[in-house]
Amino acid sequence: MKNISKKAIAPIGRRQFLKSSGGAALFIGVSGLLPNLISCTDAKGMEGQFAKHDVTAWVRITEDGQITIYNPAAEMGQGSMTSLPVIFAEEMDADWSKVDVEFSPQESDIYGSPGWQPGTKLMFTVGSRTTNSYYTVMRNAGAQARYVLLHSAAKHWEVPLEELTTGASEIMHENSGKKISYGALVPYLTMPETLPDFNDGGLKDPKDFKLIGSLIPRTEIPQKVDGSAQFAIDLRLPDMVYGVLERGALHGAKPTLNNESDILAMDGVLKVVPFNYAIGIVASTLEAALAAKKVLDITWSDAQASGFNSQEIYDVYAQMASAPExxxxxxxxxxxxxxxxxxxxxxxxxxxxxxVYHAQMEPLNAVVQVAADGQSAEVWVGSQQGPDTKLGIPDLLGIPHEAVNVHLQYLGGGFGRRSMNDFVLECGRLAQQMAPKPLKLLWTREDDVRYGAxxxxxxxxxxxxxxxxxxxxxxxxxxxxxxxxxxxxxxxxxxxxxxxxxxxxxxxxxxxxxxxxxxxxxxxxxxxxxxxxxxxxxxxxxxxxxxxxxxxxxxxxxxxxxxxxxxxxxxxxxxxxxxxxxxxxxxxxxxxxxxxxxxxxxxxxxxxxxxxxxxxxxxxxxxxxxxxxxxxxxxxxxxxxxxxxxxxxxxxxxxxxxxxxxxxxxxxxxxxxxxxxxxxxxxxxxxxxxxxxxxxxxxxxxxxxxxxxxxxxxxxxxxxxxxxxxxx
Amino acid sequence: MATYSLNINETLYEVDVAQGTSLLWVLREHLGLTGTKYSCGIAQCGSCTIHLDGNPVRACVLQVDNVANGQKIKTIEGLSENGDHPLQKAWVEAQAPQCGYCQSGQIMQAAALLEKNPNPSREEIKSHMNGVLCRCGTYLRILEAIEMAKEQTNTTS
The missing domain is CATH 3.30.365.10 (Aldehyde oxidase/xanthine dehydrogenase, molybdopterin binding domain)
Structure with missing residues (x-):
């Protein structure tokens, strides 16, 4: 994995991500850094924190008691948009009815869970690892958030922290009968000098769980029944253009386009972009791009798979199984x-x-916008993410990791297919040619089936x-x-x-x-x-x-x-x-x-x-x-x-x-x-x-x-x- | 290019597109009604199901030219005021969606059934819903939701 300079982490993306309202965000330090607490209205202060420290914000609390918890995993129907925030809210003792959930930024050194190798971190929604790998991360972060609240209330009331208890977004001091809600505590929030690692002790006994193990409706389901849930394919941006590729039915075959000038003369067609394994078309409308795709006259080369017949290979395999070696x-x-x-x-x-083929209902697609100077890019995509949470776009464009901002969208099915980001790179290449216009790349179902993996x-x-x-x-x-x-x-x-x-x-x-x-x-x-x-x-x-x-x-x-x-x-x-x-x-x-x-x-x-x-x-x-x-x-x-x-x-x-x-x-x-x-x-x-x-x-x-x-x-x-x- | 006026969700929309453009692209890319989804483009999956004069149809195989003569088009955005159609409520109650991508089509297909037949049998529901694919495999919860909505509609009406 690349070693990313701490200072280089994009302040803009994360400032934007917290911009929506006031309140306070708890920035909990990683790797032994001191924790920080900062008002969400103090943009300068926030930017300063982002620039200085490798910090993570898991939660935002506002004075009206509303709590936003950030989900670091992709949501493809498996329920991460609820399960991970539930784990956090459990240890924080948050009132679940006041919890909103948003995606976290795509920065694995901050929001990753333990990766395959010791000491590594990953944001990779694969292998059924989400709840398994984030369980201790979210519990500890939730418990730390609760600790900050306890610490602040103890200071505010001038009582020992040990005498305080919490329940449903409230802190109680039994001896004095005092009570304060998490929201009301926001103006008095202060940060302790150090935060305990609660994985070493101090987490809830599972038998005391109130949220974990109970029937909690999934947070994103209402949007999925009224048509408002946004998938990447639904994105529309001003000046957006459309890209499609014709990839052929022989994997890896190289194309020769025989009618480029005819294609370029078609209504709405803006550009023809050759790939090693495909011909790309950019047009001003999707229908124009698809019309041009239909009439491409391409001669395909042979490839490794030429001559391969899947149903006849079993005899060869049986012989291979019989070989002595x-x-x-x-x-x-x-x-x-x-x-x-x-x-x-x-x-x-x-x-x-x-x-067999994945057949996820949302065909592969992405939207990428490359800045006019080519030095930064915005990506909207439904991805299962990966070892590079910027999905290969920085290398493709030759720009730094932090210059790419990935806006994760709901996935219309993943099943493993969206852990391969070939379609994001295709979109990036076309968008690079059209900068600064945003470009939506769509795989038709035929593309998705035939050029499947x-x-x-x-x-x-x-x-x-x-x-x-x-x-x-x-x-x-x-x-x-x-x-x-x-x-x-x-x-x-x-x-x-x-x-x-x-x-x-x-x-x-x-x-x-x-x-x-x-x-x-x-x-x-x-x-x-x-x-x-x-x-x-x-x-x-x-x-x-x-x-x-x-x-x-x-x-x-x-x-x-x-x-x-x-x-x-x-x-x-x-x-x-x-x-x-x-x-x-x-x-x-x-x-x-x-x-x-x-x-x-x-x-x-x-x-x-x-x-x-x-x-x-x-x-x-x-x-x-x-x-x-x-x-x-x-x-x-x-x-x-x-x-x-x-x-x-x-x-x-x-x-x-x-x-x-x-x-x-x-x-x-x-x-x-x-x-x-x-x-x-x-x-x-x-x-x-x-x-x-x-x-x-x-x-x-x-x-x-x-x-x-x-x-x-x-x-x-x-x-x-x-x-x-x-x-x- | 030609100008078409479309009656969608009881609102009149004017759109300039090439003749023969699929209604699905008009809805999604030109008008921003993105609740109706593209998945196959050949009327095999039902993700783009809308109502045309009350009948469930696949928007992907309709050309804009053929639906611009005053026909009433209804999409998921127009099914209810606040996402509170009995089916939508039942869908939440049953926690039916997983990825959610096919669910607009599922709900529109089911809504057309209940309008014509408020008390369908399980077999009638299955047969009516057979054209709408769900890769996450939520079929049993969709069935449960439709049966829930059917009972609710029948007891309140």
Whole structure:
């Protein structure tokens, strides 16, 4: 990460961000700096503070008692706009009815949570890390804000701080019967010389939580039902121009434009901008830009993906899995070869998954405005942010980090796609050419599908050994595919006690763009693992829950989710005629076991999922209803991908273009119910956004095996494939 | 370029755009009524659902030329005075949206149903709503919200 000079941090952006009203903002020092407190009306004073110190403002309080808490994470429907401020407000003892929430500035050294490496900070809304990584940050900051208020009241009343208590934005002094609201205290706020780090002690006991764990409506939902919630695509600025790119269906192919003068002569077209992999058009209106895009005459070069046929590659992958040389080790426990040599019985199966596409409802877009002198830029974008919170724009324009101001907007879906900021850079390049006019870049749905960055296609060879008593002695998992951790994540079994385990990745490369897709490798890998376990259980005549129960003996938290879901799904009661239940376990930070009940139309091959039950252990749950919403959404997205979704590639050309050829699950296909039970826990919160999705494939395949005695081993389970399996 | 007058949310708007421009771009980019969303452009997802003379239609496949003859256009901005249509209230109550991007279309599609059929069955709701996609997977809460609003409307009217 770049080392950014403390002095260089943009005062303008942060002054603007606090400009809206009076009151006081608590600037809490980081890295041992003294805390500061400053009036929001004292612009000079604020600027001075910003220039001098690396400070963070998490909260603003005004005299009328209104409290603004700053959310450092992207909001893409997962609820960060509520969950993080709730954590802060809990420790601050704020009256939630008086809390407003706004996005914080995009400065990770100030507003980041602990990154992947010790001592680093990140503003990166990925990997279900938001609540998990900000929990201690927000608790400590909230407790420090409360401490400042206590300190000020103690001074104002000339009483010892220890005699004061707080509740719902009020400070009480029991001995004298005095009471003051946080708002009324604003004129008397003073800063203590030092602030305790409350992570060392002094935070609330979770059993005293009033906000965390209660039903709090999400703060941004009212805007999302009256059409006023602003996504980047909704931005309109004076003099704004529009940009589109034609990228082609072969990833990485280079364009030659054959009719540039015709294009430039079209109404409204302002500029043609060639990219290595695309032709860009800038026009005065969106419709003019799109009209020009339609009539571009482009000759495309070959690329790495030329000649690649996705549905034929599985044979190659199977040969790769059979090669004697081992791949990259992902996990090794005991000696799996020894386990297989001494096994009483072994099992082997290949599992496959096709490419899938993110299909977030808001197509990629951004608005960038570069100053006339090219020395600063404003960016409006829905991004999952990244290691560079300025999203690559400073390097693109050759200007300092602090000269770029990012205005984070709501994301119309992320799912991993918006953690890749290719579209922001495209917008920046076009905007640079049009400076100082602001430019809105829009990807059409066709652009978004065809030039997508998919979850990789893989083949997974699983081998299992059992000893003479039927106990699993060895578990070998070979993943073949492109993308490293994109295909390897979730292939470990940390909650199943199997004495000898081996996970490896064998690398392929096709030049097809790839990216994290909700739950990443967990989707395909948990499918393979969970389906394989049931194939063994089926052969052994063992109940799938009983088999897992034995494997989870050393992981009581995982086992509790299994037992609970068996209970709520009436696992031991047979399903009605024509239906069957299947189970699958997933760990993705939080631990969850899911059970589904399905039926199959044997004439059409269509699988219907009627019910889904989940038992989840996510540690402390900040917003229980929102966690349930994440489970529901995760299951529906899982169903969609498992039953329907498929990107196919023929001679390097992506075959799907829009929702007519890339089908998503619709209302008529949802289960009758998705029921989630959250197990109580006082452990540190774990992410929940990606735990449900990977349950779906295994649970359905296992229910299908129980119902039909046949094995589904290739995602998606389209009607054609299901029929083939039923007949075969 | 041509001038069109459009009756949107009971207000008359005049707009100068090229013939054949999609109503969606007129609403969003020319008039700033951005609650109506673009997502597919080919009437497959329903994110741009509006009412045309009371019927739910996809703005992305309508040309401005064909809706400038006095037809009444209603967008999410005109559904209620203060975001307090029974469906909007039920949507908040059910905490239906996640990312929220498709929800204007969902609500407009549902509002058209309840106007014609105040007491739809669950299957009728599903069938009517089938054309509006939600990638976050909020379908069950949308169903819950529509059933909530339906009951509320029926008990108060």
């Amino acid at each position: 081992k791949g990259n080790t992902v996990n090794e426990v005991g000696d799996v070869d020894q386990a297989f040599r001494t096994a009483a019985k072994t099992y082997e199966a290949d599992f496959k998954n096709d490419y 998919y979850r990789p296609l893989t083949l997974q060879r699983l081998k299992v050994s059992a000893d003479a008593q039927g106990n699993l002695s060895g578990f070998s998992h070979c993943v073949v595919g492109d993308g490293g951790n994109l295909v390897a994540s979730g292939a470990r079994n940390d909650h199943y006690t199997i004495p000898n385990q081996w996970v490896e990745w064998r690398e392929a490369s096709h030049g097809v763009r790839l990216k994290h897709w909700r739950s990443v490798g967990h989707g395909p890998n948990k499918f393979a693992i969970e389906a394989m376990l049931d194939e063994v259980a089926h052969d052994q005549g063992t109940d799938p829950v009983a088999l897992r129960s034995k494997l989870m003996a050393d992981s009581p938290r995982a086992l509790a989710t299994l037992n609970k879901v068996a209970e709520i799904s009436n696992w031991d009661t047979p399903s009605p005629e024509g239906r069957a239940k299947g189970v699958a376990f997933v760990e993705h930070g939080s631990l969850g076991t899911g059970v589904c009940e399905i039926s199959v139309n044997r004439n059409t091959g269509k699988i219907s999922v009627h019910h889904f039950w989940i038992a989840l252990d996510a540690g402390v749950v900040v917003q229980p209803d929102n966690v349930k919403a994440q489970m529901e959404g995760g299951i529906v997205m899982g169903l969609s991908s498992v039953l329907k979704e498929q990107i196919t590639i023929v001679d390097g050309q992506v075959q799907q273009r829009n929702y007519d050829s890339y089908a998503l699950l619709r209302m008529q296909e949802v289960p009758d119910s998705i029921e989630t039970i959250i197990l109580p826990s006082a452990e540190h919160p774990e992410g929940v956004g990606e735990t449900a999705t990977p349950m779906v494939a295994g649970a359905i395949a296992n229910a299908f095996l129980k119902l039909t005695g046949k094995r589904l081993r290739h995602l998606p389970f389209t009607p054609d494939r299901v029929l083939e399996v039923l007949i075969g």
